[in-house]
Each structure stands twice: as C-alpha cells, then as structure tokens.
Amino acid sequence: MIKMWKEFSKGLWKELPPFRLVLGLCPVLAVTKTADGGLGMGLAVVFVLTLSNLLVSLVRKIVPPKVRIACYIVIAASLVVAVELLMQAFAYTLYQKLGIFVSLIVVNCIILGRAEAFASKNPPHLSVADGLGMGLGFTLSLTFLGALREIFGYGTLFGVPVMGTSFKPFSFMIEAPGAFVCLGMLLGAMNYFTNLQRRRKGLAPRGNPAHECGSCGLCQGGK
Amino acid sequence: MREILKMVVVLSIICGLAGLSLASLKQFTAPYIVEQELTFVQGPAIASVFDDFDNDPVKDRKTFQLPETGEKVTVFPARRDGRLLGVAFETKGQGYGGDLGIMVGFNFQPEGVQGIGVTTMKETPGIGARVAKHGFTGQFRGHALTDLEFRSQGGDIDAVSGATVSSTAAMHSVKKALHIYTSLKGQFTEAFGTEAP
Numbered sequence: 001m002i003k004m005w006k007e008f009s010k011g012l013w014k015e016l017p018p019f020r021l022v023l024g025l026c027p028v029l030a031v032t033k034t035a036d037g038g039l040g041m042g043l044a045v046v047f048v049l050t051l052s053n054l055l056v057s058l059v060r061k062i063v064p065p066k067v068r069i070a071c072y073i074v075i076a077a078s079l080v081v082a083v084e085l086l087m088q089a090f091a092y093t094l095y096q097k098l099g100i101f102v103s104l105i106v107v108n109c110i111i112l113g114r115a116e117a118f119a120s121k122n123p124p125h126l127s128v129a130d131g132l133g134m135g136l137g138f139t140l141s142l143t144f145l146g147a148l149r150e151i152f153g154y155g156t157l158f159g160v161p162v163m164g165t166s167f168k169p170f171s172f173m174i175e176a177p178g179a180f181v182c183l184g185m186l187l188g189a190m191n192y193f194t195n196l197q198r199r200r201k202g203l204a205p206r207g208n209p210a211h212e213c214g215s216c217g218l219c220q221g222g223k
Numbered sequence: 224m225r226e227i228l229k230m231v232v233v234l235s236i237i238c239g240l241a242g243l244s245l246a247s248l249k250q251f252t253a254p255y256i257v258e259q260e261l262t263f264v265q266g267p268a269i270a271s272v273f274d275d276f277d278n279d280p281v282k283d284r285k286t287f288q289l290p291e292t293g294e295k296v297t298v299f300p301a302r303r304d305g306r307l308l309g310v311a312f313e314t315k316g317q318g319y320g321g322d323l324g325i326m327v328g329f330n331f332q333p334e335g336v337q338g339i340g341v342t343t344m345k346e347t348p349g350i351g352a353r354v355a356k357h358g359f360t361g362q363f364r365g366h367a368l369t370d371l372e373f374r375s376q377g378g379d380i381d382a383v384s385g386a387t388v389s390s391t392a393a394m395h396s397v398k399k400a401l402h403i404y405t406s407l408k409g410q411f412t413e414a415f416g417t418e419a420p
Contacts, residue, residue: 059237064230070239082248089255092263094304099345171349 006131007122017110017191018141018183024110027101028142029179038146040094041101042139046132047081048105049114053131055079056119072115073106080106107122117222148182149173162189205216263328267392268340269299269311272328276301276308285414287407288331296403300415301328307415309337314399316392320345323354323392327363327400336366339397344389351389362395368404371397 015021018028024045031041049168055075063071084102087095095102105111114134117129147157153174172178195205247377261281269280280299301308311328317360323344328337341355353359362380363371372378373394 063233063237066224066226067234069232070234074234074241077243081245083255085245085252089252089259092259096263169336211335 007118007126008047008129008133010100011130011135011137012140013132013137016137016141016190017134018138018145019187021110021113022140022187023113024108025183027108028145029176029183031098031101032142032146032179033153033174034097034146034150034156035143036094037097038142038144039139040091041098042135044083044098044102044134045105045108045110045138047179048076049111049135049138050128050131050172051079052076052111053114053127054124055118056115057122057124064096068120069112072112072120076107076111076115076142088188110138130152145179145182145186148186149178153178227386235375236245255326265299265313266323268326268342269301269328271340272311272326272338273309275302278302283415287410287414288405292404293405295409298407298411298414301410302415307331307412309405310411312400312403312417313342314381314396314397314403316395318344318346318392319351319388320347321384323389323396325393325396325400327328327397327404329400330365331403335368335384336363336371336397336401338364341391346386346389351383353383354389354393360409368401371401 011017013020017023018025027041027045034040052075054070056072059071059075080103083105084095087098087102114130118130122130151157152170153163153172155161155167155169170178173182198205237284261284273280278301280301283302284297284299285349287298288294289296296312299311301311309328309330311326313326314323315322315324317323322347323342325340326340328339328340329335330337339360341360343357344352345355346352359381368381370378371380371394373380373390376381380394382394
C-alpha cells in the first residue's frame with residue numbers, strides 16, 4: 001500500500017510529467033488555450049495511461065522483448081481510438097474543442113515512456129498507481145497552464161469572467177507563442193522553488209546543466 | 224525458429240484482440256455519434272440559416288441521390304405551419320486547414336439563398352476563421368441564385384481579405400450547393416410532401 005502511494009504520488013510533483021520530465025509537450029502547448037480544454041485532455045490521458053499501464057503490465061511476461069514496442073503501441077493506439085469514439089459519442093463539445101490532439105495522445109511520449117520504463121517491469125497494481133499518478137499530474141499541469149492562459153487571454157476561468165469589465169485580454173497568451181512563454185516561466189518558477197527548498201535544507205542550489213563544449217565553442221572552452 | 228513463431232503469434236493475438244474490441248466499440252457508438260453530430264454540428268447551423276421554422280429539420284431529414292454522380296446528400300427541410308419554406312444541406316470545400324463545411328439554405332418563395340452557416344472548419348483563428356463571422360456569411364442572406372461570385376470575378380460577394388483560400392473554399396461550397404439544389408429541385412416538394420410553393 002505504501003509502495004503504491006509512493007508510485008502514485010511521484011507523478012504529482014517529483015516527476016510531474018510536463019514540467020519535470022518535460023514529456024508530452026505537444027498537447028501541453030496546443031490544448032491549453034482554456035482551462036477546461038486542458039482538463040479534458042488531461043482526463044483523456046489519465047484514462048489511456050492507466051489502462052495502457054495495466055494492460056502492458058499484464059502482458060509483460062508473454063510479450064517477446066523484440067516486439068515489445070510494437071505491442072505497446074498497439075495497446076496504446078487501441079485505447080486512444082476507444083477514447084476518441086467514446087468522446088464523440090458522449091462528450092461531443094469536448095471532442096470539437098480538442099480536435100486532432102485526442103488522436104495524437106498515442107504518440108505522446110508519456111504513454112510509451114511509462115509503458116517502457118515502468119509498466120513493463122512492475123506488477124499491475126503498481127503500474128496502475130503509476131499511471132494514475134502520472135496522468136493526474138499531467139491533468140493538473142495542463143489545467144493550471146490552461147487556467148493561466150485563459151485568465152490573461154480571455155479574462156475568464158472555465159468560461160466564467162473573472163477579470164472585471166475593464167480588463168482588455170492579451171490575445172498573445174492564447175496564441176502559440178504565449179504557450180511557450182507561459183511554459184518557460186512555469187519551468188523557471190518550478191526550478192526556483194526547488195532551489196529555495198534545497199537552500200532551506202542547507203543544500204547547495206542545483207546549478208545549470210553542464211553542456212558539452214564540443215558542439216559549441218563560442219567561448220573557446222572557457223579561455 | 225521458436226522465437227520468431229512466438230513473436231508472430233503474440234503480436235497477432237494482441238492486434239486481433241485490439242481490432243475485435245475496437246470494431247465492437249465502433250458499432251456500439253456509431254448511432255450515438257451520428258446523433259451528436261446532428262445536434263452539435265448540423266442543428267445549430269440550420270437554426271442560424273433559417274429563422275422562422277417550427278419543425279425539427281434534423282428529425283425530418285431525407286437522403287437524396289444526385290442524378291449525375293449518384294452521390295448521396297442529406298437534405299434538411301424547414302417548415303412553417305406544415306408548409307415547406309426551404310431546404311438546407313451541407314457541402315464541403317477545401318479550406319486552408321482541411322475541409323470547410325458549409326450549411327447552405329435555399330428559400331422557395333422568393334427563390335434564392337436563405338443564408339449560409341459554417342458547420343466544421345479548421346481555419347486559422349483570426350484570419351481564415353473570419354469566414355464564419357457574420358460579415359462574410361451575412362452577404363449570402365437573401366441573395367439571388369445568380370451572381371454568386373466574388374467581386375473580382377464579376378459577382379457581388381466580398382471575400383475576406385487575407386483569407387483567399389478560406390473564402391474560395393466557402394464560395395466553392397456554396398456553388399456546389401447551388402448545383403445540387405438545381406438538379407434536385409423537382410424532387411423536394413414531392414419528397415417532403417407538401418403543396419407546391
């Protein structure tokens with residue numbers, strides 16, 4: 001039980017998919033014009049990720065290693081088509097809003113990444129916990145980013161006006177560049193908080209990632 | 224050899240199961256999806272085209288076959304007090320971001336275009352998407368069946384500036400609809416069973 005909780009909770013902050021692992025950015029940038037778009041996309045991902053983790057984990061012992069990726073893709077693709085059909089049948093307005101990005105869940109790196117990195121090596125109950133946690137983390141991140149962009153871009157939150165009548169919306173925020181800027185700022189803020197926490201614990205803040213000099217040479221190796 | 228056999232068998236079984244479950248799911252959801260599309264896509268477009276009808280065009284729809292090509296068209300009738308006012312149907316043109324669906328309504332008395340409404344589109348927001356706005360679609364309201372052309376081609380419709388592809392797609396759909404209307408005109412009153420207008 002404790003182990004399940006550990007696998008579940010790591011997706012919520014420590015390995016938060018879009019902001020920590022920086023995985024699955026294509027839908028993150030594209031569907032977060034509004035908070036409910038992000039929420040809907042996130043829920044679709046939760047469904048696919050949990051079930052694909054479960055199925056992959058169930059078949060992990062009978063799938064020959066050489067064709068494992070093909071098997072995982074088949075499982076993920078079937079689940080995505082199922083989600084698409086169910087969404088069309090029962091939540092058509094959401095389907096209209098998410099459009100092509102529902103079918104693109106199948107190439108979302110999170111699905112295959114979790115199948116390969118986690119579900120293929122762990123028993124079903126842990127895999128489900130991992131899928132749920134990662135999915136929920138993804139949903140929360142998308143909803144948060146969507147809310148941020150919706151508040152500044154439209155002056156509303158989940159369609160309800162929140163900024164008052166004198167507010168003039170930034171249409172920049174709901175266009176593609178706004179998504180990049182928001183994402184960058186969120187990543188920066190998350191790094192800042194991590195470093196703040198580390199400093200409180202008396203640890204040195206994490207430095208910039210070290211780059212290989214070979215590909216750049218701008219500073220001539222520090223000379 | 225054993226290994227190859229195992230790979231083939233396992234992969235085939237997984238694919239087969241996936242195909243089977245998807246096929247049954249598709250069969251199960253198909254009627255719901257058609258209904259949802261009619262209520263959320265075609266229904267509102269018809270309502271924006273005709274303004275005083277009292278029937279349910281989605282429920283009264285009928286499928287017609289074009290005499291030349293054999294293509295099938297779903298036609299939505301608009302009635303008032305049992306009298307057939309006009310018909311509407313959807314045609315598609317090639318827009319900038321894929322198919323641009325236009326619901327075109329035709330009025331019988333006086334004969335002309337009742338109006339157009341956009342059903343599905345993936346045009347660029349703020350540019351091509353303006354073809355769905357009243358400024359463009361409003362030009363077709365009550366338009367005669369002749370002179371349906373852009374100003375540059377000798378007609379009297381203004382294209383959306385900066386959105387030539389989207390405007391042309393919309394115009395193409397309207398002209399296609401006009402063509403369908405003229406070739407099916409004789410069958411409407413008979414099929415929808417009311418007095419001749």
